[in-house]
Amino acid sequence: MTFTFVTLFSNLIEGYFHDSILKRAMEKNLFSVKYLNPRDFSTNKHSKVDDTAFGGGAGMVMNPQPLFDALDSLREEDENVHIVFMTPVAKPFVQNDAKRLAKKSHVAFVSGRYEGIDERVIEKYADEVFSIGDYILTGGELASLVVCDAVSRNIEGVLGNSASLEVESFETPLLEAPSFSKPKLYEALGVPSEYLKGNHSKIRSLKLALSESKTKFFRPQELKKHKATQKLS
Numbered sequence: 001m002t003f004t005f006v007t008l009f010s011n012l013i014e015g016y017f018h019d020s021i022l023k024r025a026m027e028k029n030l031f032s033v034k035y036l037n038p039r040d041f042s043t044n045k046h047s048k049v050d051d052t053a054f055g056g057g058a059g060m061v062m063n064p065q066p067l068f069d070a071l072d073s074l075r076e077e078d079e080n081v082h083i084v085f086m087t088p089v090a091k092p093f094v095q096n097d098a099k100r101l102a103k104k105s106h107v108a109f110v111s112g113r114y115e116g117i118d119e120r121v122i123e124k125y126a127d128e129v130f131s132i133g134d135y136i137l138t139g140g141e142l143a144s145l146v147v148c149d150a151v152s153r154n155i156e157g158v159l160g161n162s163a164s165l166e167v168e169s170f171e172t173p174l175l176e177a178p179s180f181s182k183p184k185l186y187e188a189l190g191v192p193s194e195y196l197k198g199n200h201s202k203i204r205s206l207k208l209a210l211s212e213s214k215t216k217f218f219r220p221q222e223l224k225k226h227k228a229t230q231k232l233s
């Protein structure tokens, strides 16, 4: 699996792969990361990559030319590359997307800076367009990293223990039950006793009850939907 970040600012991204789980996964060749800078493709004598927008509006928009050429070169190199644009004007990225993208051989993330990307680039090259939430970042780099991280942990072998993927929030409409590590007592705060006793069926029912109460508190609409579908089945 290859991830390519199409960005003017690869420095913002690189450090994330220098430690922890993703570093180890790269050392095991489970995926590799490449960078493509649209500025390297600019035909402008000052390597300019942005301009003011037609129709007015504050801020600069990324020009089509450097991106057209960068993305053409990417497609020429690998016709199977799956090109994803990150922008707040898109469908929300969810866990199912992460699982689906983990099966691709090559995913490229195109990050916009300034006020956005010329729509013609998105029209021509986007296989998919994602937003990571209803807020505006200064650029798509952080959004690309969020998506890349969520995708990579679904690649076979990246998480040491594949069981960690089995019961996670968003695999069902319910939020995950809380976890506790050792010690049993910390600053006078205890761990639910059922967790300590090792009766797996009791632990399962307690976890379900805790999942439901977390969901009721944080996402009441989701719990209602979950209960409604359970009644139907």
Ligand code: ADE
Pocket (backbone or CB within 6 Å): 086, 087, 088, 130, 131, 132, 133, 134, 135, 136, 137, 138, 139, 140, 143
């Ligand atoms: N670029 C800027 N804000 C963004 C967001 N919320 N999601 C994806 N890309 C973005």
